[in-house]
Amino acid sequence: MSKTVFITGASGGIGKELANRFAKDGYNMVLVARSEGKLAELAKEYREAYDVQVTVYAKDVSLPGVAEEIASDLKKKEITVDYLVNNAGFGLYGGFLETQLEQEMNMIDVNIKALTIMTKLFLPDMVKRRRGGVW
Template structure:
């Protein structure tokens, strides 16, 4: 089908973001793709156009740069593109004790995981409200439900994403605009390589497929659900931490994050 609606997907060059782009293209949405790698985005755009006959717009941006998100929305508006659905997927992590990790990397992480996500929501939400239709999905994580020794800043950024998403969705409860927080656990993408997590107990214990995670988020978004945690194991773990002493939670998270 072709519903003439347009979705913006950030972090669309691989992993969950790429799977979201495929799912929306399959259902006839026009796609706006953004990520740092313009060549990769062009390859994806060619594939989506050929397979699904949808319009695909490429806007390469590095969202770790302070003005990138605002420049992105300004260009979208200048092109006269109306964004019906926003998928805030871009994000990354850094691994190691806070005292040893790179401040630049963590500052960039805060910029991408929090500031860019909030900026895009702030810029695109008003038009959705004016049209009284629209959907936003913010990719948080099961990391949002507890503090994370060895990935302290990353876990904190995802706690922000979850809290922010649930609050805004509640504020919009009397409109036809919804916000969904997607909280995946370990997922097989380039994420774990960038964060040097391949050998951690967390990823050694098994990771979900990126398509499966994106499909869970896509289904929840269409149904206007405020929160979705893909996978039974992840849902159980997210629930259990609420009942455990905080010191126990910290010990467990440190253990699974640690490398064998």
């Protein structure tokens, strides 16, 4: 039985590189990012090159309810997550007085809230099944 990795922020940078490595190792994947086009290209590439199953969600994980929506859909599809890579995130540059509060709140939504919600949704089942590097 193949293992499944769930990666947020999978369309570029570190997330894409991690997806490349998991695909090469034969993992099925759930890839999440805001860029639908990039995700579709990656999914096609991984399916063809490595014969893995790839489920994509072009979603913004910072938005309320998105993590729960994805978890619910995966449950309906009977996709079990073995490894969770909370990679989505970004930083701000500049002095605190120069940055905008809205940008800072969005950063908190992505870097802290989404990560915490995803972990709360997927970790309990991973622990029950002794998956996810917990052991």
